Amino acid sequence: MTGKSTLAALCLLAGTTHAAAPAAMHARNLAANCTPCHSPDAPAPNAIPRIASLPADRILQRLQAFRSGNAPATVMHQIVRGYSDEQLALIATHLAASPDPAFDQR
Amino acid sequence: MNRRRFLRSLGLAATTPASAILAACSSAPRRGAAHVVVVGGGYGGATTAKYLRMWSAGRIDVTLVEREARFVSCPMSNLVLAGLRTLDDLTASYDRLRTRWGVRVINDEVAHIDVARRKLRLARNDGIGFDRVVLAPGVDFLTEQVAGLAGNFERIPHAWKAGPQTELLRRRIEAMPEGGVFALHVPKSPYRCPPGPYERACLVAHYLRARKPRAKLLLLDANSEIQSKRALFAAAFAGPYKDIIEYRPDSTLLSVDAQTLSAELEFDRVRADVLNVIPPMRAGRLVDSLDVPLTNGRWADVDWRTMEVRDRPGVHLIGDAVLAAPGMPKSGHIANQQAKLAAAAIVELFDGRSPDPVPTLLNTCYSFVDDRNAIHVATVHRYDAAEGTVLPVAGAGGLSSTASEEEGHYAAAWARNIRADMLA
The missing domain is CATH 3.50.50.60 (FAD/NAD(P)-binding domain)
Structure with a gap:
């Protein structure tokens, strides 16, 4: 296999494996609401917590605690009220599966 | 061939992140690949370019046309006026869009858009064709007023x-x-x-x-x-x-x-x-090429499921130039969100699928009141099919109770993080 044809195959592979099903696509889009502040590419140290790659149940617990008022917040308690329980679960699941380059580089 | 050997044959380490592979994909020109041109490299345009490459996994070729050589942020620029930041702090390179994401970045100005022929004329370089175009022209001033x-x-x-x-x-x-x-x-x-x-x-x-x-x-x-x-x-x-x-x-x-x-x-x-x-200001004059009516002669209306300009399929518009939906500010943060909405829809449309039926956008906007203390406003906006527009989600969002140093730290982090979200 030459480098060039391998590259073409890889690009094709990257394409087919990333074609998102509607539900996964919606989850990805919702999670992209979070990344202006919680970008996995954000520099460290950072006043805003990193959330990509954390376990989904931990992310979801935290989001629900913001909504119930059990976790202190400046803005997150206002933001989470814009999403249903189902949407918060989709967001948590997607973020948990997102690679965090800061962890990859360790 | 296992993954390690497969990647090594490309001169890539097995630990190479997917994004480096994306950069390699674009450097090999491919016949028949969809091509999107993004015009304007601000908060909206730069984010669109990156997310189109990321979410299409390199299947869409992306060209970004920007008239300035480097990105300069409007958010935080009031701190420069007070001597609390330098312009250099607000300036960033487009290099990572090129090297990590495989975006072709052209430092030039668009002279004209030919919607029917799907072509852009540039001021200094050869014209370029596109399958879809995303315009992020920002605002122009109505100085004569x-x-x-x-x-x-x-x-x-x-x-x-x-x-x-x-x-x-x-x-x-x-x-x-x-x-x-x-x-x-x-x-x-x-x-x-x-x-x-x-x-x-x-x-x-x-x-x-x-x-x-x-x-x-x-x-x-x-x-x-x-x-x-x-x-x-x-x-x-x-x-x-x-x-x-x-x-x-x-x-x-x-x-x-x-x-x-x-x-x-x-x-x-x-x-x-x-x-x-x-x-007083209006949509960047680039939208005049589209020959569409502007609301109050200033802003262009879009289909909020795709950010396409009304009656101009294949031509998307994002950022401050858009006729805002109810309660939606013209902010860098909203431009970031509209960019992702457009990028997501474009990827689905190229694959012959329907775009997300309920696009959702979030805005968080910080302001400093002095060198340390900041305040915020936050809103969540969701597409309403019955109304055919995006509306603020009732009960969500709000303001700071008071200015605080804690929010000053978040405001500074916001600026660094949203820049990473679009340019890193």
Whole structure:
């Protein structure tokens, strides 16, 4: 296999494996609401917590605690009220599966 | 062939992140690949370019046309006026879009868009064809609406597009005499960055209080009240800045005199030592190529499921140039969100699928009231199929209870993180 044809195959592979099903696509889009502040590419140290790659149940617990008022917040308690329980679960699941380059580089 | 050997044959390490592979994909030109051109590399355009490459996994070729060589952020530029940041802090390179994401970045200006032929004419380079185009032209000023303003932005800076104008206004503020007057004019809404003028008033007043304590700041607002974070800014004007800031609502600006730095208002006339006029504004004039009606002659309407311009399929528009949906500000953060909405829809459309039926956008907008303390406004916006537009989600969002140092830290982190989200 030459480098060039391998590259073409890889690009094709990257394409087919990333074609998102509607539900996964919606989850990805919702999670992209979070990344202006919680970008996995954000520099460290950072006043805003990193959330990509954390376990989904931990992310979801935290989001629900913001909504119930059990976790202190400046803005997150206002933001989470814009999403249903189902949407918060989709967001948590997607973020948990997102690679965090800061962890990859360790 | 296993993954390690497969990648090694490409000269890539097995630990190579997927994004490096994307960069390699684009460097090999591919026949038949979909091509999207993004015009404008601000908060909206740069984010679109990156997310198109990421979400198409390199299957869509992306060209970004930007007239400046480097990105300069408008958010945080009021801190430069107060000497709390340098313009360099707000400046960033487009290199990672090239090397990590495989975006072709062209430093040029678009002269014309031929929608029917799917072609762009550039000022300096050869024209380029596209399958879809995403326009992120920002705003242009309606300078002619203020008599005497045209051609006088050296004497009367706007500093509403970050760059040389920001540094010019900073120098003017530093050179202001003791006991001088800084006059700041706010145009009628809608304009870019609703809280921006009031943040500017606070930060300039913060500087004046320390360095020129007898100086005054006249805040001449064409609107009837503070346009964003009203109670929070009002508290700053009445509290720490009560001896410096004088807020005058309903102050429509009719004309300026660049020689005397005086401003003729509807019911008043003022003379200043530094005159800072934020001019009335409209969608970047690039949208005139599309030959679509503009609301109030200023803003272009879009289909909120795809960000396509009404009646111009394949032509997407994002950012400040868009006729805003109810309750939606013209902010860098919203431009980031519209960029992702457009990128997601474009990927689905190229794959022959329907775009997300319920696109959702989030806005969080921080303003500094001094060197440490900041305030926020947050809103969530969701597509409403019955209304055919995006509406604020009832019960969500809100304001800071008070300005705080904690939010000052978040505001600074926001600026670094959103930049990483679009350019890293």
